[in-house]
Amino acid sequence: MLAVQHPLDVADPRNVPENAPEHCPGTESELAGKSAACEGCANQEICASNIPKGPDPALPLIRERMSTVKRKILVLSGKGGVGKSTFTAQLGWAFAADDDIQTGIMDVDICGPSIPTILGIASEQVHSSAAGWSPVYVQDNLGVMSVGFMLPSAKDAVMWRGPKKNGIISQFLKDVDWGTLDYLVIDTPPGTSDEHLSIVQYLKESGIDGAIVVTTPQEVALQDVRREIDFCRKVGIRVLGVVENMAGFVCPGCKTESQIFRPTTGGAKKLAKDMGMEMLGSVPLDPRIGKSADYGVSFLDEYPDSPATTAYLDIIHRIKEILGDA
Template sequence: MQDLKMASSCACGPDKDQQDKEAKLKNKLGRIKNKIVVMSGKGGVGKSTVAANLAAALSMQGLKVGLLDVDVHGPSIPRLLSLSTERPHIEKDYIEPVPWGRNLWVMSLGFMLPDNREAVIWRGPVKMGLIRQFLQDVAWGDLDYLIVDCPPGTGDEPMSALQLMGNDAEAIIVTTPQAVAIDDVRRSVTFCRELDAPILGILENMGGYTCPKCNEILNIFNSGGGEGLSSEMDVPFLGRIPLDPEVVRSGDEGYIYVKTHPESPAAQALLKLAEQISASHKG
């Protein structure tokens, strides 16, 4: 009889630990009003730039925002926000996110790598464990928005983020106008539907070139690809962000484009996106 009691106690141990973790995760997510995953089936579409500027634009409205970078193999959010040298404060039971401005807090694996040349060679379960830790152990507090920047594709990171955050996590899918990008982004729409993840809409980045002399927008790529895909897949179209060399420079130098160039057409498109999103969640 004693042996049976011991066996039963041992069997319950891991279950109790898992229940505690689930309760902690649920409690943390319950303090976040809106969760948005920024993703794309194609690399090089400016997804991280959109995520960083969207998070900053929402915080500039006075909203409390978290920005979580789950790109394990190529975390770029620290550079985009000029936070590459920052390190989060870590205690036994929690991790403090790195602040940017008054209303924006950031977390990325990039903060924890001792050398930016170091390759991260992890399989799927380890990635999911990291994303879970970032969601349940980071002291996000009460947030109006948590913006999650995912790596390109429909692999472990976006799947883990959406599954862990639940069915109220919404996706913004970023594309460029070219057909080669549209083909991959179409798969992102299907991916979200298979996971029952609601789609806020498709955003077309680099949709035209902003002339630095006259601010006229010139279509140097095919135009309308994102809007056409939105119509084809029956999802909302969130707008078009024109290509501006200053966006690239801002990312390299670590300053936020919507803050330093608020009157430019690209910044106006990003600020409008933030206003559109916050207005859709009011009430």
């Protein structure tokens, strides 16, 4: 039977060669060149040598870049399809509604970069300058970085192993000219794998202000979300609270609400209570949310009278309160 290791021991995102195997322990690890994953790797001899191993040279650069970012917030789920990226976009738009607040959104869902489409900037490209890569701007105070801007076309699959994913996340943090930001909202993929471990490792010194965990009411989603909360506890990330998406359906015509995903085990409210988390709020399913995402417009601006808009704004206000920014 294989020994179960702590997540950070399994895939600590260190410096890794471009051609490293999938489960490369990293050149700085004590297991470098000695683990089972190293068998057959072209770099095995070099990694196994007694060359002194130091800290990742990217960390000081990341620390310097992030020194001008006041708040760093992760949006997590554990489960795919719960509306995490949509919530990230609404959060970014809500922060940027105040012209005096500078906001950035970093999309680290490397294999499923949907943020550019949701924000209506899918056709844009990243430009570089002497200061680094420039974010793509939705408006003057809302900048975005995503691997989606770097693909030849929207239908191209991203087929990258862990080391390359870690590399691009490192570049997003150290090479992007974010400037001075009040909020950097980081949209993550489902699960607790490479991208999540990379963000935690790279921002360890800069600090993460907290995570927002998104779920839907049914038990099949809640199971994965419990694992995500456990991940946060193991790596020392503060969970700001839980958001329940698709909590009932709102008819745009009659405003009547009905349940689509029935909370058979108590939904997010019970999960938050059981896990000792704050329930930030529930957002009903309004079909116009999907329409807004497809057209790349702000649902909050387009449909201010929707119960979903009220729910979003209440949740966002509570997040600001928790962070001491309200």
